[in-house]
Amino acid sequence: MSVAINGTNGVTYNDGSVQASAPVGKNRIINGDMKIDQRYSGSAATVSSGYTVDRWKFQEGGSGGQVVSVQQVTDHPVGFSNSFKLTNTTASSSVTADAYNMFWQAVEGLNWSDLEWGTSDAKSVTVSFWVKASIAGNYSFVIRSSTNDRSYVTPYAISSADTWEYKTITIAGPTSGTFNTNNTKAIQVIFTHSMGSNYTSSGNDAWQSESKLGATGTQVALSNTVNSTWQVTGVQLEVGTTETPFEHLQYGHQYALCQRYYQKYLNDSGATGEGFWGTGLQDSTTSFVGGFVYQTPMRIKPTAFETSGTATDYRVQIKGNSSVTCSAVPTVSGMTTWGARLTFTTASGLTAGEAGIYRSNTTAAYVAWSAEL
Numbered sequence: 001m002s003v004a005i006n007g008t009n010g011v012t013y014n015d016g017s018v019q020a021s022a023p024v025g026k027n028r029i030i031n032g033d034m035k036i037d038q039r040y041s042g043s044a045a046t047v048s049s050g051y052t053v054d055r056w057k058f059q060e061g062g063s064g065g066q067v068v069s070v071q072q073v074t075d076h077p078v079g080f081s082n083s084f085k086l087t088n089t090t091a092s093s094s095v096t097a098d099a100y101n102m103f104w105q106a107v108e109g110l111n112w113s114d115l116e117w118g119t120s121d122a123k124s125v126t127v128s129f130w131v132k133a134s135i136a137g138n139y140s141f142v143i144r145s146s147t148n149d150r151s152y153v154t155p156y157a158i159s160s161a162d163t164w165e166y167k168t169i170t171i172a173g174p175t176s177g178t179f180n181t182n183n184t185k186a187i188q189v190i191f192t193h194s195m196g197s198n199y200t201s202s203g204n205d206a207w208q209s210e211s212k213l214g215a216t217g218t219q220v221a222l223s224n225t226v227n228s229t230w231q232v233t234g235v236q237l238e239v240g241t242t243e244t245p246f247e248h249l250q251y252g253h254q255y256a257l258c259q260r261y262y263q264k265y266l267n268d269s270g271a272t273g274e275g276f277w278g279t280g281l282q283d284s285t286t287s288f289v290g291g292f293v294y295q296t297p298m299r300i301k302p303t304a305f306e307t308s309g310t311a312t313d314y315r316v317q318i319k320g321n322s323s324v325t326c327s328a329v330p331t332v333s334g335m336t337t338w339g340a341r342l343t344f345t346t347a348s349g350l351t352a353g354e355a356g357i358y359r360s361n362t363t364a365a366y367v368a369w370s371a372e373l
Helices: 251-259
Strands: 003-006 010-013 045-047 049-051 057-061 068-073 083-088 100-108 125-133 137-145 151-158 165-171 185-195 229-239 262-266 276-282 287-293 304-307 314-318 322-325 331-333 339-345 355-360 366-370
Touching (some): 100 229, 125 137, 151 165, 251 262
Antiparallel strands (some): 049 057, 057 100, 125 229
């Protein structure tokens, strides 16, 4: 059987049938269907600024002081299995001029360079997404440049409260501005829920030579209503002026794309005494050094290392199938884009020069690396 492949229809067979999904690579957004949640595994988290589901960050700024609950949930429109949900847990009487909150993802320059933004050959793009909110009205979608020297702000309307609605927006490529083409940030893709007058655009649906986060005209301010909610899924950003069906990647492929920016390793077996991570050398009677190779090479040398729990949540396995409990949480050194060196400290019990295995002792313990944009 012969096939024809193109970026609009996907795979067309010689009997006329069409495979629903298009070839991998059209969506410049990673985890647009909100399936990957390494940090919280579907649990709710309270944040004022921080990463949520993979590749997506909630950020509050200025003097607004807003705190929200963020969570990957299973409430979704047809064709998806998850969405991201924001719940406003505090309420303010008004939005101060310098305040804003936004849910955003940075797109790496290496995944954006072919669009030629900032030149006379700049290509148009179309964003599409499913959205749901407890308050109907106008909200803002924004694309901002590498150095915030250009921004495009457009409103989108939620017609009915607590109802999934599909939105599409087409944006002409900017012919000026700075849009990095290396492994740093090229653009920010932003959904704004509240913003003060300092961040209100001077005009909608056009590129501006300044950093703005909200459209002109009346906008919903979720921060003014306690327990107000906003949800999104199916976010797709593609080249061209017409939206196409959402690109559903295989789970493992999308997981690896997320790991370029953040990787978390834990004991997911559910059994105490398991959770083996790697091997290494007992450097002294109290020090064990282990090499850790990332499952996916990271964007840059990680900028942050995370651990959880207490020292007793980590152990070193030695000969005779015995283990030594750590007296401190592991530390990291020698980080590269490919791996790192971990040091596990014990009060005693190790033998210099012998090998061993390092592991978590509980399902609560983890190590994680971040190379986010």
